[in-house]
Amino acid sequence: MLFKMKIKKMREKPRENCAIFGVTCNDLGYSVSKLLYQGLIALQHRGQESTGISLLKTGGKIYTYKRNGLVSKVLENPIISQFWGNVGIGHNRYATTGAVGYKSMDYIQPFHFKTNEIEFSMAFNGTIANFDEIKKNMDDMGRVFITDTDTEVIAQLIGSIALGTEDWPEVLKLTSRLLDGSYSLILMTDEGDIYAMRDPLGFKPLCIGELKSDKRNLYFVSSESCAIDAVGGILLRDVEPGEILHLSHQKDIHSELVIKSPKTALCQFEFIYFARPDSIIDGVSVAQARLRLGSLLAKNDPILKNPEIRENAVVVPVPDSGRSVAVGYAKEAKLPYVEGLMKNRYIWRTFIIPGQARRKAAVKEKLNPIKSVIQGRDIILLDDSIVRGTTTQQLVSLLKNRGEAKNIHLRISCPPIVSPCYMGIDFPTKEELIAGRFQKLYNENYIEEIRKKIGADTLLYQNVEDLVMAIGKEENQLCLACLTGNYPLKSVEKLAEMEQSIVQSRV
Numbered sequence: 001m002l003f004k005m006k007i008k009k010m011r012e013k014p015r016e017n018c019a020i021f022g023v024t025c026n027d028l029g030y031s032v033s034k035l036l037y038q039g040l041i042a043l044q045h046r047g048q049e050s051t052g053i054s055l056l057k058t059g060g061k062i063y064t065y066k067r068n069g070l071v072s073k074v075l076e077n078p079i080i081s082q083f084w085g086n087v088g089i090g091h092n093r094y095a096t097t098g099a100v101g102y103k104s105m106d107y108i109q110p111f112h113f114k115t116n117e118i119e120f121s122m123a124f125n126g127t128i129a130n131f132d133e134i135k136k137n138m139d140d141m142g143r144v145f146i147t148d149t150d151t152e153v154i155a156q157l158i159g160s161i162a163l164g165t166e167d168w169p170e171v172l173k174l175t176s177r178l179l180d181g182s183y184s185l186i187l188m189t190d191e192g193d194i195y196a197m198r199d200p201l202g203f204k205p206l207c208i209g210e211l212k213s214d215k216r217n218l219y220f221v222s223s224e225s226c227a228i229d230a231v232g233g234i235l236l237r238d239v240e241p242g243e244i245l246h247l248s249h250q251k252d253i254h255s256e257l258v259i260k261s262p263k264t265a266l267c268q269f270e271f272i273y274f275a276r277p278d279s280i281i282d283g284v285s286v287a288q289a290r291l292r293l294g295s296l297l298a299k300n301d302p303i304l305k306n307p308e309i310r311e312n313a314v315v316v317p318v319p320d321s322g323r324s325v326a327v328g329y330a331k332e333a334k335l336p337y338v339e340g341l342m343k344n345r346y347i348w349r350t351f352i353i354p355g356q357a358r359r360k361a362a363v364k365e366k367l368n369p370i371k372s373v374i375q376g377r378d379i380i381l382l383d384d385s386i387v388r389g390t391t392t393q394q395l396v397s398l399l400k401n402r403g404e405a406k407n408i409h410l411r412i413s414c415p416p417i418v419s420p421c422y423m424g425i426d427f428p429t430k431e432e433l434i435a436g437r438f439q440k441l442y443n444e445n446y447i448e449e450i451r452k453k454i455g456a457d458t459l460l461y462q463n464v465e466d467l468v469m470a471i472g473k474e475e476n477q478l479c480l481a482c483l484t485g486n487y488p489l490k491s492v493e494k495l496a497e498m499e500q501s502i503v504q505s506r507v
């Protein structure tokens, strides 16, 4: 009972998978608000529920503006022009908790922390596994919380530690030793410094860039390099796992590797789905990784040996994240690539829309088959992943019924997702994951049963070895927990075991 309550609570609190962006400029007369807007627009795919910015005005005052909605709506021109400052940070938010929706302003980031003694603003992307433990300790110390988020717990923790010292690197060093989780965060002080920090296993991406001209020098820190491109900067490097980095408009970049871990755990899903293809993460081009994923799928595909299917086949991507994979597949298979699905660009990405009902409705509105290019054909359909299976089922039926395709050969660039993610992504239970549920029900026949359920004529998943090869990292540099059930964080491993024992006790 105690365990049940603990797990339920964990699921009900907001968990973010978001975007963070920061800029500092050495020209005090220059405002970075437009650059924050441009950076956040480029990172919109990582969070679409709310957005916010904090800017440091002359005289050391931090101003924060945040609202629910897309960047273009929240940070309209009249708003942006009101905010003036040469240092700033911003955040796009996606609440992984789902259907409930946390609309309160208190849940939107950046989190502006202000007491009589200390002021800073912080933007955070991730999940803290030992959240409950830290919060309880701080509750006992008399701290009052206004939200139930990891972000506030970290901000309060930083605020408490900073009371004893003005030395920010030391404050963040101590903070990082107390946190167990997957996170990237940026913090802006009221002295105009930006600190960037990435967890010791490097689950979430974070990189820095610069833009130097005769007039001014700018430094950027961003969840993805595509935002640094968007503001005209050049990518300098990634923030290393376990590194605390200081970006100052008065000096250059200073960094300290606080915790050096023998292994890392960069989320493989960044390469499958989350990141934009024009981003480079930890030295790997996302687009190139996706091309390799497609090529390796084709190398392992038995239907390519069937001349009848080859004769009638076209390779079709599920837009947008299936595109690079489909190009890689078509090139390797030497088959034509066609755009057989029209996407309505004004509908949000289905996977990261909270709530199953909203997700389901969005698929129908989002995709329409282009009958003239797929009618009567064998469609080799490339998609990034199957999470719950319902959207894939709808898609297959759409192509067959409305598009009148002859056969659907479904090819998935991510191996079967069999285990929940406790690192901030919204697929919380094994029961909700089609591969997790079917693996338990049908053992080694589970892929065939998924195929039947989805209605595809054939189904091929990527295997884990090829996924690792396509990304171009070693296995011990990636988090593969949702594919293997092996969790890189000890506290998360314990939670997974607890959940498993509860599920088994219900059977």
Ligand code: SF4
Pocket (backbone or CB within 6 Å): 203, 266, 267, 268, 269, 270, 420, 421, 422, 423, 424, 425, 479, 480, 481, 482, 483
């Ligand atoms: S469990 Fe899966 S989605 Fe979660 S961090 Fe690991 S690889 Fe990413």
